Amino acid sequence: MVHSILDEGYVCHLGFVRDGSPVVLPTLYGRVGEHLYLHGSTGSRPLRMAGQADPGLPVCVTVTHVDGLVLARSAFHHSINYRSVVVHGVAHQVTDPDEKREALDALVDHVVPGRSYDSRPANAKELAATAVLRLDLAEVSAKLRTGGPNDEPEDLGLPHWTGILPLHKGYGTPVPAADLAPGIEVPDYLAVL
């Protein structure tokens, strides 16, 4: 379940400590087996901190999907249906060039599966400008809520509508870039989303 929750998300929330205070930033990620990869400019704060820090940067990475709004008869029992994964660990900068390439492919394929085969891979300059962090999926917890409201027995007769409003991810129609050459069609891997 951890893998499926991670693989379905687009953005994780990366938490780290800066000068004793918490920082939470949204960022892209990818997964290869039991490793999570995050990337950023080599100049960005958490990437610099992970590079400087020895032995790495303590982080917490959280991915959450909201699946539905749960409307109970009582305000107290309102809730949401959700699935989340929380990963604790120490992030390390990836220095091995092969692992870095694999991680960057995973990041692109996480956004759109198969896309790394249909785009120009990073060149040496781009690779040098990109820092990649690896976080092991070792200390991981998944949590979820499903199902309807749990009202108190004494509230069952109240006149309020009660149930779930499902939420889902919706995709719009692909919008070609203004400078896309004529004759390049929307790829199949987008059409199936």
Added chain:
Amino acid sequence: MVHSILDEGYVCHLGFVRDGSPVVLPTLYGRVGEHLYLHGSTGSRPLRMAGQADPGLPVCVTVTHVDGLVLARSAFHHSINYRSVVVHGVAHQVTDPDEKREALDALVDHVVPGRSYDSRPANAKELAATAVLRLDLAEVSAKLRTGGPNDEPEDLGLPHWTGILPLHKGYGTPVPAADLAPGIEVPDYLAVL
């Protein structure tokens, strides 16, 4: 823009420091003016910490919307269109009963606008079991990315499709609770979502 980004979200990611390590948890929230309110069981970790801590619990609260997948010709320029708000500050437990009730109404109305008028308010026992944190919207930043890919001039002739795949929030059909009495119709405030 800060308010609209916050008001559109269902879940924030609450970051705090526990034993020197970062923790990021998804949680519901509500907004009243320039205050953000989070709630939880009085036994939950961050709520206990905010209650014990003097003068409060340093937190970072982040809300992110993913608006689109940005497919560039080069792997390097892949991105997402997003809007995010990051709030830094010190969270304090709300002790004033009137403010607590107002905050809980805001939390319910944040899930579904108008719902607090169509559900049973918290009773004394529920109020006592719920802790509410207040965070001032003082140190706040909003970030966003919009628009198409930014490919390198030398990549414009590559044969890859390039553009945006828009993402949006989709609502399903309301699912009544199994024990909903016949004759209670789906309320209008759900139908307009």
